[in-house]
Amino acid sequence: MAKILDITLNGRKRADAVPNNLLLLDYLREVVGLTGTKTGCDGGECGACTVLIDDRPALSCLTLAASVQGHRVDTVESLGRGGHLSAVQRGFHEKLGSQCGYCTPGFIMASVGLLRRNPNPSDTEILDALGSNICRCTGYVKIIEAVKHAAQLQAAGVAP
Amino acid sequence: MDALPDFQLLRPASLGDVLKARTEYPDARLLGGGTDLMVNIRRGIVAPTALIDMKNVTELRAIKADAKGIEVGASVTLTELAEHPEVGKYYPVVAQAAAHIAGPTHRNMGTVGGNICLDTRCIYYNQSEWWRSANNHCLKTTGTICHVAPKSRGVCFATFSGDLAPAFLTLGAEVDIIGAAGLRTVPLNSIYIGFARQDTPVTETFGDGKYYLSLRPGEFVTAVRAKNISGLRSAYDKIRIRRSIEYPVAGVAVALRREGDNLVDLRVAFTGTNPRPVLLTGTERLCGRTFDERALKGLEELVRDQVMSMKTTFTPGHYRRRVAGVLARRLVTRLFNS
The missing domain is CATH 3.30.390.50 (CO dehydrogenase flavoprotein, C-terminal domain)
Structure with missing residues (x-):
């Protein structure tokens, strides 16, 4: 069984026929070809597949593609325009918030979700907002610095 | 590349349509945030022929909270409940319990109804098909013994781990339950029947880790409600x-x-x-x-x-x-x- 999915993906409207049992994660990676969103634990435990649905972080590995009908979905590919990195991307790059990089798209999207709701978060608020994501490399200190740096870049108008 | 078995997906917008869908697909499962159910489908623990997505049912998406009482619809997300200013002010135990569930992204997805009725968990149950079959399955699925207590004579010990239930229990809450036979309101405490007593047989009103809810076939929780009790101090914590x-x-x-x-x-x-x-x-x-x-x-x-x-x-x-x-x-x- 398939359904027509109307979705605003990274700011662009599109329509695709999707089977009922297709996960949003597989839709993004296999149907649309946006492989920035990563498949991690496949069970909602790691946050590597985090995307924004209507600006709220959600796990695409546990979301059915057909259930985001009519919603806005943003993936890591929505960030950075015209060869310039977004504030959160620059934060992770400049503060070394990324090591092996596998968890990074998920962390970046969770951070983007946080900064859209709260442009100037405290350390605790950052920790709370990233609680659904796991990184086995950085030890999280650099990631928190990266998000703080991103908030400053955004506030200064240096990067979107 | 199918990660999931095939199923019918229904996305009703009203309670009436949900009831109709339930009659049409008696073994359908209700899908809230999917943070527990989708994992169990992926692991082959359950294989429903139809899923009913409850996120669009507007009647179930309201929070009413003030100095008199609190009423929360089953499709309200855990983030919405945790961040609701009046819930935090008058019912801190509920707001704190909601804020303690899983992680922030899970709470954006997970629903109140899903957490109230959360499936019980066990190290012998929440495993892949391969893992469970290597262990001859268990009572809660298709096996014949409970690996936690092999001498339990048919009693399953899987653990309830929802956070909202204890919070609402301390407020003496009641739940609305709807089914083909209509709406009934019962004390929240009465829906949890996982007594798991080895000296009494498991029945529909006296269950265990497998039969942990007293809901009849086709029934589901639509709202949870409690009165405010003046002077009550409350809080939630977990480790x-x-x-x-x-x-x-x-x-x-x-x-x-x-x-x-x-x-x-x-x-x-x-x-x-x-x-x-x-x-x-x-x-x-x-x-x-x-x-x-x-x-x-x-x-x-x-x-x-x-x-x-x-x-x-x-x-x-x-x-x-x-x-x-x-x-x-x-x-x-x-x-x-x-």
């Missing part, structure tokens, strides 16, 4: 192996009233310990006087008698029982002295 995502080692909700130096009302409820959330009985014996060492000892005895932790998680049962006792002691002391 887990890491501070987010993870299921509880033990969680405790406490609500109490103090008049002068005396404790006059005490409600303590646990999750993550038994096949049902446990609202301690006998706490009235600790009331009517101050909360001192003697009362602490009394509380400890109640916990010891009623909290039954088995080896259903990676942390041993006796440890979880001690954690439950310590958490309760700390929270009661803090609220009494606040």
Whole structure:
């Protein structure tokens, strides 16, 4: 069984026929070809597949593609325009918030979700907002610095 | 590349349409946030022929909370509940319990109805098909013995771990349940039947880790409701192996009233310990006087008698029982002295 999915993906409207049992994660990676969103634990435990649905972080590995009908979905590919990195991307790059990089798209999207709701978060608020994501490399200190740096870049108008 | 077996997906916009869909697909499962159900489908634990997505049912998406009472629809997300200003002001135990569930992204997805009716968990159950078949499955799926208690004679010990249930239990909440036969309202405590007593057979009203809810076929919870009790102080706390995502080692909700130096009302409820959330009985014996060492000892005895932790998680049962006792002691002391 398939359904027509109307979705605003990274700011662009599109329509695709999707089977009922297709996960949003597989839709993004296999149907649309946006492989920035990563498949991690496949069970909602790691946050590597985090995307924004209507600006709220959600796990695409546990979301059915057909259930985001009519919603806005943003993936890591929505960030950075015209060869310039977004504030959160620059934060992770400049503060070394990324090591092996596998968890990074998920962390970046969770951070983007946080900064859209709260442009100037405290350390605790950052920790709370990233609680659904796991990184086995950085030890999280650099990631928190990266998000703080991103908030400053955004506030200064240096990067979107 | 199919990660999931095929199923019909229904996305009703009204309660009437949900009931119609349930009649049409009797073995359909209700899909809230999917943070537990989708994992279980992926692991082959359940294989429903149809899923009913409850996120668009507008009647179930409201929170009403003020100084008189609280009523929360089943499709409200856990983030919406945790962040609701009036819930935080008048019903701190509910807001705190909601904020303690899993991690922030999970809470954006997960729903109140899903957490109230959360499937019980066990290290022998929440595993891949391959893992479970290598272990000859277990009572909660298609097996014949409970690996937690092999001599349990048909009783399953999987643990209830939802956080909202103990919070609402301390408020004396009731739930609305709807089905083909209509709407009924029952005390929240009465839907949890995971008593898991080895001396009594498992029945529809006296269940275990497998039959943990008293809902009849086709029925589902639509709302949870409680009255405000003036002067009630309440809070929620839990311990887990890491501070987010993870299921509880033990969680405790406490609500109490103090008049002068005396404790006059005490409600303590646990999750993550038994096949049902446990609202301690006998706490009235600790009331009517101050909360001192003697009362602490009394509380400890109640916990010891009623909290039954088995080896259903990676942390041993006796440890979880001690954690439950310590958490309760700390929270009661803090609220009494606040």
